[in-house]
Amino acid sequence: SQQGEEDPQALSIQEGENATMNCSYKTSINNLQWYRQNSGRGLVHLILIRSNEREKHSGRLRVTLDTSKKSSSLLITASRAADTASYFCATDAQGGSEKLVFGKGTKLTVNP
Amino acid sequence: DTEVTQTPKHLVMGMTNKKSLKCEQHMGHRAMYWYKQKAKKPPELMFVYSYEKLSINESVPSRFSPECPNSSLLNLHLHALQPEDSALYLCASSPLRGFGQPQHFGDGTRLSIL
Numbered sequence: 001s002q003q004g005e006e007d008p009q010a011l012s013i014q015e016g017e018n019a020t021m022n023c024s025y026k027t028s029i030n031n032l033q034w035y036r037q038n039s040g041r042g043l044v045h046l047i048l049i050r051s052n053e054r055e056k057h058s059g060r061l062r063v064t065l066d067t068s069k070k071s072s073s074l075l076i077t078a079s080r081a082a083d084t085a086s087y088f089c090a091t092d093a094q095g096g097s098e099k100l101v102f103g104k105g106t107k108l109t110v111n112p
Numbered sequence: 113d114t115e116v117t118q119t120p121k122h123l124v125m126g127m128t129n130k131k132s133l134k135c136e137q138h139m140g141h142r143a144m145y146w147y148k149q150k151a152k153k154p155p156e157l158m159f160v161y162s163y164e165k166l167s168i169n170e171s172v173p174s175r176f177s178p179e180c181p182n183s184s185l186l187n188l189h190l191h192a193l194q195p196e197d198s199a200l201y202l203c204a205s206s207p208l209r210g211f212g213q214p215q216h217f218g219d220g221t222r223l224s225i226l
Contacts (some may be wrong), residue, residue: 030211042116042217043155043201050212088154098211099168102154 005103006089012109019076021106024088031079032065033090033100034074043088046074051094079110115139116218118203127193133221135186135203141216143209144186146178149220153197155202161186162209170224193225 005024013019023032031050035043049065049072050054056063062075076083086107090100116137121212125131135144141160147155161180175197177189186203200220206213 022184033214035217040219042219043204043215045214045216048212048214092211097168098213099157099160100172100215101157105154108174 028094118218126226141205145204149200
């Protein structure tokens with residue numbers, strides 16, 4: 001299975017701290033995306049990183065990709081209570097269908 | 113507010129009922145998707161439509177029947193569902209079908225089968 005695995009499964013931090021979530025996958029990919037899902041809501045696209053990129057930034061988000069280790073990390077700096085959500089990585093398989101396969105997700109809780 | 117609108121937000125139905133879920137987007141996207149999400153699990157792809165034509169069916173049981181009447185609208189017709197079909201059903205769209213297309217999701221329909 002191509003499915004990504006995020007770790008940790010759950011993360012609880014204080015407001016202002018940084019949060020780091022990791023994603024590992026099994027097959028070669030074209031792209032890796034990160035999504036956020038607030039409780040009871042749909043997913044929101046955060047950032048896309050292509051297989052030939054190593055790092056990407058968007059506001060307080062920093063994503064890295066290491067294709068040799070088949071892993072990615074999402075760093076949220078200076079976290080806020082509003083960042084409380086589940087975070088999923090999603091990959092598409094090189095040479096395969098372009099469908100996205102989502103990892104199991106990390107549930108982040110930011111305490112005020 | 114999301115740009116993909118799903119109705120209804122909640123649906124309770126018996127196993128013999130027929131109902132439909134509706135999804136609408138006005139972003140001019142030409143690819144639309146149905147996902148199923150169980151509690152504390154990631155979304156699982158069910159169907160992909162590209163230019164109003166079904167392009168991917170992930171071996172979904174025939175009691176789920178998708179329909180794409182036009183480029184803005186996606187329906188999921190439900191018939192004779194089972195209790196294990198209770199889940200959050202998410203619709204998504206992207207500008208095109210293909211690699212590297214960020215998907216825009218609706219807030220889903222929470223379906224309960226009695």
